[in-house]
Amino acid sequence: MGEEGKWVRKASRNEVSMDSLNESETLLVVYKMSFSARRPVQTQEVEQALRHLYRKTPNLRVCLTDKDGEKWFKEVDEKMIDFEVSAVGVEEVTEFLHTHSYPKDAILWRARLVPVATPCYHPQHLSSFHTDLQGTFPHCYHLVFGFSHAIGDGHTFIRICAAFSHILDSVLSGKEVDTKQIGCFDLNEEYESKIEEIKKRLLKDEVWREECIRELNEGKPESSILQHVLSPCEDRPKKTLLHTQTLDKAATTRLVEKCRAAKVTLSSCMAAVCNMALVDLLVEKGVVQDTYTVSNMHMINMRRTWPKETTEHAFGWYISSSFRQFFVTPRTVDGDEFWQYTREIHSKFYSFLQDEQFMEKAAFVKWCYSTGNRQIFKRDLSFNTRGNLTQRFEGTKEITVTNLLSSTSIHNSTIPWNDIVGTVRGRLSHTTKYNTSMVTKATALQYSDLVYARLLKITAP
Template identity: 30%
Template sequence: MEASDGTWIRELAFEEYNFELAHQKGTFLICYRLNLSTAEPLQEQHVREALTFLHRKVPCLRMYFDQRDGDKWIREATVPNLDFKVLPDTSDYSVMDCLRTYRYNSATGPLWCARLVSDVNSCQSIQTSLHKTDDGSAYFPHSHRLFLGFHHGIVDGWTAMRICGLTVTLINDVISGKSINNDQLGEYVSPQQTMELLLARKTLIENDSELKKKWTDEINSQKGRKSFFQLIHQKPMEIEEKSLHLERELDASTTKRFFHKCRAEGITVHSAFTALAGVSLTDLVAEKGIIQDTYNIRIGHLINMRRYWKGDVSRSLGCHILAPLLQRIDTSRNVIDKFWDFARSVHQELQRKIKDGTVIEAQAFYMINYTGTEPDINFDTPVTSDYDISNMGDVTALVTEGGDHIKVTNILRSISIHKLPNTCSHIIHTFRGKFIYVLDYNTRNVSTEIAEDFCNKIFNNLLKVI
């Protein structure tokens, strides 16, 4: 497709531009993996046809970036332009590693891609009846993994999960021979409401000297500080900097116990997991010889900005996140003995920050002090958090469990964070009653050995407190 085939939409917003800059450096790219089971082996043509409908029904998947009068603009493709391949049976890690460093053609699109990998052994089965797993979930005998890669400038987690759900529905409908309309999944919405909030808060800070001093002191306090991972990580000179990930999940029974305990203690699962990660990090660094009575840990929380918008946001597609909301928690080495009191304090402070719009205020202060002529991502800034957390909650309704011909048995997501000052990101959600977890880590600051130790400590501590 030629770039001239697209309709001009609007100029890129600040965060969209930043994600494009990151993309050009091969990072901040998203990969989703759908584990599928089908009654019959998936046919390439069925999936390709479903993805063609997906392109027609999801406006953000038709977007790409192009120059106009010296500025970067968003354009909408008028004809389908798919990037889809069927791969031989290969490791999930190799496919995910490829999609997390993928180079899209920003000037023509598409800014997303799909890869299908089938389990050859399962496809040799002649059985087509529905079976049951140990937890009672239904599945078919043929197994596949469908990977979807996204440029972060066109989707956030909420949008991507909705796309995954529509993809499953479309594959099922194509196999069924159903007629498929061109009704849109939603609308590709500009971040106008977010910008209005930022400008209002920017004006507030500019007219409040105490507020301006507060954020000036906050920024100054970050200068020169290393994350705890950097303090315990000795990076070999020859190691290649890249993003890697670890996967864990809790079975349905353990997930239910964990969630029930959180409700009984009056806190969210997100706050409880934030506290668990903090406790586990103190355990880790203490074992590595950094002995302190209290550890000041910094956490970055990814916030869906739609929560601050007016009106119905259920059809608002696109990328609507800002830099993570920073929270500091003082964690003592023996806090596991009073874990739920500690978790409650973490929860209360986090809820206050969310309610106060702290994430908006932080970005507004950045806007006041930014002197560049265009958005830029500083790839060598100090680490602002010891770890980040992205929590999508229960995504079962968004993804769907499947239909008569296809079932979703699992879904996970991952994002590249190398070539950035980031250390690691906890990526969590629940699907079909199971708590799904990915730890994305940057080998620049976190070794595989430390990542595995950290991950194990988190889940060992979780079992202790429930």
């Protein structure tokens, strides 16, 4: 490449922070794209598709290195692409990507192809592959990407995975792949400057900080319900593990229709379902009360504050989390009461998003993390909702993407677990991600099963 090795730009404070966390095996990103193919996919075809992806995606062409005492992004040669066909299963590959950071001056992503010799289709809610494709798309694979959060967030990586699926399809079809860039890795300096300006004001404005803290603690109970769920153990191996369950297409359609009728988002509905499942878990563990106070946080794409025409192709790290919110949750909620409870969650969360001081509050979140005040954000459940990704993967001929699951490593953090939700091919998946040093496998799977049971109940015909 003619521009190989050029300096791209100085890394932002957030990007440097993400790189530092990644070095300690924290928040290392994994995306598992499951797909079925008409014919066997050859290693060289995947390699060719990855080279095209590298050429079309600016943040996949960089490393993070030192320049004059500062961290800068610099382009690297495509020979540094880290790709292998894995001889082990997808769980082992995911664990590897969750525990291996990216060396200095090295490319900031990896890819592993995991062929599935004998695809499992049953039970369908635990399968990555779909029975309706078994005859025409019999060859099944996982393409597992590892990413550094220094080069992107969920908005970024979803678009990269979708682009790869179309590139691979073109390669398999013998079609030419163009060189059009699929994203822009320029820093949004106006946004970054505004956030930094607000953070500086926060350092001086003690009254405003106290107001934010009061809002964060509004409704906070004397003790967290998680003390009845967590089982911290220093001797237990530290791992980030995942358990995913998927609704079928008909149930997902019914769920979406019920959300529309109730005038709530699927994200708010899933928060309500998970809160109820956590209460069910507490009851099964012998903690029986009339009501429980459950705290929630949501991940937020900060591009929502930008002009719409600038957001789609803006690659990089532009996420924040909502303020912690507390919800009084009855032990028994069914029928119309469930949707009334969901509307309460929806109203409170979207009031935060529409607050005229939303940017200031987002900056306060960043200020708290950067100054070590993370205890303010301890919560029972946190949610990362990817939305409906079906359309992004449509239009391919030689492959069909059946699921896209994402996770970040939390085993070296104080985060016990979180919930990840997304829809591909009209099927909604819920993933419980958990930190084994704080949550036992039995408890995590018990909670996940209770979430799925709640979903089946509210989507019953």
